[in-house]
Amino acid sequence: MRCIVIQSCMMAAVASFAGGFPLEKASCGVFSPDGRSVAFQQEQDGRLAVGVLRLDTGCVEWVEKGPGNAFHPAWTPDGGLVYACGHLTLSAYEARKRNSDEGYNIRLWKNGVKKDLTHGRWRDSTPSVSPDGRTVWFATTRGAARPGLCVQGNNYMYSCPIEGGEATLRRTSPGERSGGGVSQPVQSPDGRFLAWAEVDVCGDVWHIMCARVEDLDRACRLTTTKMPSYAPRWSPDGRRIVFTGCKAGDPGWCVYVMDVYAGTIGRVCEGREGAFSPDGRQIVYETTQGSLVLRPFEADKVPWETLEEESPFRDVSAEKVLWSAENVKPGGPAQPLPEGFNTSAKTLFVRARIAAGNRKIGFEHIFCGSFKEHSHAFQLYFEGKGLPYWATRHSDGTFAGVSVKQLPKDFEGTMTGVRHGDMCIIKVDGQPAATSLAPNGLMQCLGPRTFTVGPVGGEGAASRPFKGRIDKLEIGVGWPSNLPLPPTRKEFFK
Amino acid sequence: MRHNASILLCGASCALAFSAGAFEKIALIDSFDFITCVDAETKAGTEKIVDHVLLTGADTLLWRNQSGSIVRYPSAEEARPFKEPPIDKRRVPLETIHGWARLDVGETNLIAHAFGYISSLGRRPGIHLTFEENHFAAFTFGGWNLDHPQYWCRTYSGTPSCGRSSFAFDEVMAHKMRLLDELLAMNPDTIYMDFFRSGSWTPALEYVEPVLKAWRERYGSEPVPHDAKDERWLKLVSGYMDRYLRAVKAKLAAKNVRFLVSLVKMDLADRFMWERYAVDWKRLAAEGVFDGLVVESVPPDAKDPYGSTRKVYEYVMRNRGKCDVWFHCNTYDYMPGIPTYCRLTGDKPAEAARRLMELARDVGGQGVILECVDWGNYPPEINKVLNEFR
Known part of the structure; x- marks a missing residue:
């Protein structure tokens, strides 16, 4: 540098x-x-x-x-x-x-x-400084450029010493290659937490995330998919976060305040990008007309309401493996999907324990599940550049997928794809889980339902069966036991 | 219907001028896609792009006005530069060379410049107007869209779809009409609305308050259908689509600009345009809302690729109402194009191109669309075939 x-x-x-x-x-x-x-x-x-x-x-x-x-x-x-x-x-x-x-x-x-x-x-942006004055947090596109990609965007969270020196990658966009990004990382006044805005995929909405500074991959989502939210800033006492959001029925972007300990949220006024004064009694923000103004902040006058918890993980059931096989040979005829593997179940998963085989992985499929509406309703695979991918489709064919980073050539481990409500999640050993939203939500599952180990025809025709080793393949419902549940707000802010 | 727009001719180019009655080749051009080959942010680069596209023998050149909502000209409605990433925190930047291109800032309107150059060569300039508001990436969201989240589309479950505003809102309609006015100010000969590039919009994203209110008024307490393919829901959404398309037609007709629309994934079942876009194309074509239909793609039957394609073409011709019809001769295969026909028949690309051109002419088509002409994707042997059809 x-x-x-x-x-x-x-x-x-x-x-x-x-x-x-x-x-x-x-x-x-x-x-x-x-x-x-x-x-x-x-x-x-x-x-x-x-x-x-x-x-x-x-x-x-x-x-x-x-x-x-x-x-x-x-x-x-x-x-x-x-x-x-x-x-x-x-x-x-x-x-x-x-x-x-x-x-x-x-x-x-x-x-x-x-x-x-x-x-x-690069495009570095939204810097902030740690409370001890030693670290600058920021969002950046460095490392996100990849030849041949012209429709996705990505930016990552970095930090660097304020005295100068190498910048360090602190968090990648979940859903690598899916158009995700992070923005405005800000450390809490006591230095323990970091809040930031994040979007996981093009169809996702910006939301506020939070994690302990020492473990940013274990982050909780503070705002819901129903409420686009960005530009977080802490109150001086570290109890509240002011951010920009829009709920159904709002006249446009509004300045909101969240009490992270009480689990409440309140709309302050129309406008954007608020920030507290050091005594917590004023907020500076941008009006809808594009002017910067001040207004008093009186917590007892805010119409607080209980935070609609972003707990798609609240009612998860334990995993139940419906089909399992060891030493699976890719290819072969389609088989019926097990009973119960349909979207009346809230959570579906496909899990494969694989060995890459010390080679460069190409466009290769491990699993492809078909429903009447689409021959590629569920896919656990590697896309053309070898990125692990989990994709599901809406009944009209709309694609919702998520990927993580490339695997090492000698990778041996587990790759899990989960469809949970309207979320697509992929977890590969050694990497944090990545999530994206299927904005169209609804996925109907009518018969016949089959799956193949490896590719099927149609769009997957250019794909090949996975050439590595599949030591174990499991299809199931419920939350897979190998995937840690994300932390909740309550766990962080007791 | 033949459109008789006057064409600006100049000098030696007159011989190349498109004439009524000719078999019209319409080239779609996205200058953004040329960014690695020519400096598409300059006038000189823009002219190079036109010259390259003309190797196909195209008669009409339709310039892409936007990708998602990022427009390719200085726009008052989508004002920049401060909506660009990372200045606007709500946009995720694209870090490739494409992400650094800025075709919408600066003093030059490169689309208007392209139009002047195209006209000077005796060809028809027009706009390839994509239906989308996003191009599957957050950096392509519109500035107006980002400033008006209250108008975003919503799914059945109420989740907003940030990359699309619902035209069930009057304010969104007004915004779209202002954008259209900006395009019409450049004096296009043709505006082609492309539904294929929909930015994932479907009627399943129209669970917004105006539509829900209309549902309640029409169906009382009956639950709103979860399945957006429910005929009642499609009819409701199609009302807003009709309103939008009629408004576009009215503006274009007032300026004698051709209005073409695409028919996507056309087959004999003919459900896709209705279920995916809530467009009742046959009714609107019969009513004269469109001047032309463009069959962007036909999934060919592997057992009889050209024969099955012909049947679909004939079906469209029978139902074209007051419209002329263009078919496709695409070298890209993201919709079944020349490579698919080659794969299914063993034909060489030039032969497949010839058969598609002949098919389009034989069924009475007005011409073909070249979707889309990028740097070198129409090779000389195909261009030779295309140039034989006049």
Whole structure:
């Protein structure tokens, strides 16, 4: 990583705003630790600039004012700012031809001095700083580019030392290659938890996730699939999270507050991207008209309601294996699927203990289940580039799939695909489980129902039977015992 | 019906001009897909794309206006640049070269430039308008869509579908009409609405309040059907689809712009357009809501690929109402195209192309659609065949 110290030549550029607020065309406001200032981003002449509004004077000090865009400011505990910025001057074609390093990266501003914390042709965004001031969390696309893919997106969670140094991957998007992403990781004031926004697949909605900082793969979903939610920020006491959400019946995006300990949620007002003041008594947010404003926050005036728990895992039943075979040879004729393997069961799974066989895996199928509506209703397989995949289909053929990272050539272990309600989950030994949603939900299962070990015709015709070893193949209902249940909010916030 | 739009001709290009009565080859073009081969973000690159597409002998060139909701021109309705990822936190960036391309910012309207160039060469310019609002990726969600979650589609269980706004809402209709106005301001000859690229939209995503209210008004306390293929549900949703299509037609007719629509996965059972898109195409074609039908794909019977395709073509011709009909000659195979016919018959690609062209002409088709012309995917031997049909 390249670190450059840039002397700020803009620090004296101060503009005055009568009354301070509202700040028009401004967003992403955040209070300084001392509560005397609000950092924000503002549209200016087709660019985004980052500034600091002094609340006592109503004056703005511009931190980054082009060329290019600067956005997503966040404070360090000692009064510095981190934000994302970049100036893209080349077309995509030219940038590739010249091997350009133009991107959006993270910059630190402190006492008028700027320092690039990251550098490269990535899109780093939504930085925040740990309470001890030593770590910068951010979302980034680094590592997400893969030739040949032009319809999926991915971004990951990284952190880097605020003093500079290598950035470290902290969490990948669940549903690798499925268009998932993370955004705005923020650490709780006591440093124990991290909250962030996440989307698992294109058809998923943004939701708020939370985990202990030391184990981000064991994360719980705080908001439901019914309520798109993003941009979390903690209250100063660490008891609440303010975020942007929209429930059915809302007039649009609203500022919500969640009490993570009480398990309640309350709508504060219409608007977006709220942040608490250090005393917890005010919220700065963006109005639907696109201005940054302040409003008081009085917890006893919030219409709290019980959080609709995102507990698709609340009523899981124990696994029940309906069909099982050892030393299975791929190929062969279709067999009837076992009785009970249909979507009247809430949870279905297919589990295979396999050995890759020290070779590169291609487009190969382990299992393909057929229903009347679709010949590829359930598939446990490897796609063309060898990524483990679990896919299910809606009765009209709509695909809902999820994958994880490529397996090592000498992989020996278990690969499990689960359809649970409208969720598709894949778990491969050595990797965290990945989840995606089947937005169309309904999957009808009419007869005849069969399965093959290996591929069948139609779309799978280009596929081949798995060429490795299948030591054991199981088909069942209920929650598979080898898949740990995700933690719940209550487990974290007792 | 033959469309007699006046075509801007210039200089030596006149000889190439499309004439009424000719067998029309319509090329679909997504400049975004050329980004690895030419600098599609520039005027020069745009002209290179047109030149390349013209190797097919295309008479009409339909430019893709969007991918998902990311438009390919500076749009007031889908204003950028601040909706781009990662600036807009709700969009997941795409990190390949495609993800860095920005065809919707800057001072030049590259679609308008392409139109001028196409017209100067005596060809018809138009818009390939995809029905989708997302292209199966969060980076393709629309800015307007992201700002209006209250209008998002919802499943039966109430889960919002963030990549699609429901046109059961008047505000969404108005948004779509404003987008259409932006396209019409570029003076296209043709607008082709492509249902194949639907962004996973189906009537199963229309469990939104206006539709649920309409259900209650029509069926009282009867439970809303869980199965979106329920005929009553399809009829309800088709009412909104009709409203949308009629509104599009009205705007296009006012400017004498051809309105073509696709027929996807067409077979003799003819259920797909109804069950998947709630489009009663035969009724709308008879009413003159469309000017043309484009048979985008036909799943051929392996035992008689061309014969079974002919039967479907004849079925469409019998039911075309007031419409002209175009058939396909596709080198891509994501819908059954030339490779499928080659696989089933042993024909070489050029021979399969010739047979598909002849089939389209023999049944009385207006022409064919080339879906879609990317860099080099129509090889010289196929282009040679295509150029023989005029």
